[in-house]
Amino acid sequence: VPELPEVETVRRGLQDHVVGRRVDHVVVTGQRSVRRHGSDALIAGLNGRRLASASRRGKYLLVGLGGSSPQCRWHPEPGPQALVVHLRMSGQLRLVRAPAGSVAVAAHTHVRLWLDDGSELRFVDPRTFGELFVTGELDGRGVPAVLAGLGPDPLVEGIDPERLWQLATRRRASLKAFLIDQAVLAGVGNLYADEACFRARLRPGRSVGGLRRAEVFRLARALEEVLGEAVAAGGSTLRDARYVDLDGHPGSFQDHHAVYGREGEPCLGCGHPIRRIRVSGRSSHFCPTCQR
Ligand SMILES: [Zn+2]
Numbered sequence: 001v002p003e004l005p006e007v008e009t010v011r012r013g014l015q016d017h018v019v020g021r022r023v024d025h026v027v028v029t030g031q032r033s034v035r036r037h038g039s040d041a042l043i044a045g046l047n048g049r050r051l052a053s054a055s056r057r058g059k060y061l062l063v064g065l066g067g068s069s070p071q072c073r074w075h076p077e078p079g080p081q082a083l084v085v086h087l088r089m090s091g092q093l094r095l096v097r098a099p100a101g102s103v104a105v106a107a108h109t110h111v112r113l114w115l116d117d118g119s120e121l122r123f124v125d126p127r128t129f130g131e132l133f134v135t136g137e138l139d140g141r142g143v144p145a146v147l148a149g150l151g152p153d154p155l156v157e158g159i160d161p162e163r164l165w166q167l168a169t170r171r172r173a174s175l176k177a178f179l180i181d182q183a184v185l186a187g188v189g190n191l192y193a194d195e196a197c198f199r200a201r202l203r204p205g206r207s208v209g210g211l212r213r214a215e216v217f218r219l220a221r222a223l224e225e226v227l228g229e230a231v232a233a234g235g236s237t238l239r240d241a242r243y244v245d246l247d248g249h250p251g252s253f254q255d256h257h258a259v260y261g262r263e264g265e266p267c268l269g270c271g272h273p274i275r276r277i278r279v280s281g282r283s284s285h286f287c288p289t290c291q292r
Contacts, residue, residue, distance in 0.1 A: 002087045004187030005230035006243045006251065007059050008155060010093055013246030014054035014063065017095055022050050022116040030110025033123060036133040045081065045134030046113065057143055058150050058186025061085040061093075064142060065134070081136045084144055085123070091130025095246040096120040126242075150186040154227050159185065161220035168208045168216050175211070176204035177280035179223075188223065191236060191260045194285045196223040198259045203291045204284040205277065229253065236260075259285035 002010075023046045028039035050066030063083040085093065096103045098118030105112070111123040111132055123132060137145040152160070167184055178184055179193035188196075197204045199222035202215060211219075230236060230253040237243050237250030238261060244250055254261070258268050263276040267287040276285050 006235035
């Protein structure tokens with residue numbers, strides 16, 4: 001499941017290869033991918049628009065839409081709008097370089113954006129939980145109103161350990177549930193929560209309200225480190241290989257996981273076998289001797 005580092009890697013690909021291009025034609029073959037407003041609204045929202053920027057908020061990709069080109073005097077510029085993409089379980093954005101028309105369309109391709117340089121941006125999603133939608137309801141920072149409930153993004157806004165501590169002290173939830181709550185921090189999911197807990201030497205099953213201030217500060221630093229290293233490695237691609245970047249390349253941070261997906265394997269710190277338990281309904285990996 002793509003989390004912040006994977007989505008950030010896709011964002012960087014969009015920034016480098018897609019921003020500046022104009023959408024010439026949109027084909028929707030999977031209605032579930034555009035369930036928020038239907039295919040007509042997506043096509044109308046994207047046709048002729050310039051892909052002006054690529055940003056991210058948590059696990060959401062935001063592509064700013066510029067005006068049509070050439071300007072049409074009969075149709076005034078629409079207000080600021082954005083294409084929002086959420087990959088969820090298995091969604092992929094794939095860039096097919098020109099001439100894209102000759103490149104076979106992969107199974108589970110639900111949306112195709114034909115760009116003005118002959119390349120194509122394709123949305124592929126076997127499990128169909130992902131979605132794309134166009135919205136004009138943006139706040140002053142260009143963030144869609146529907147994402148207003150998200151907490152700060154660790155990369156965009158940074159992690160404020162004092163705020164984390166204030167939030168933690170009032171909760172009864174497990175540390176794991178706290179970390180994957182998108183209102184606490186946007187973009188952290190199961191994998192990076194486990195890795196950050198290991199690095200902070202805290203068990204994911206601990207009650208977050210029972211953590212000491214120094215432990216929460218340690219956790220904030222661990223999150224920063226883990227997310228930063230994972231972004232630098234292009235994210236994690238697990239055995240299901242669902243996550244790949246815009247060019248179809250896997251990430252490499254899975255080679256540096258300390259606990260996630262390593263049940264029964266020796267802890268990198270002490271050699272004790274890594275354990276996997278369920279915490280707040282989520283599979284959680286930890287070392288029973290290094291983490292307290
Ligand atoms: Zn250990």
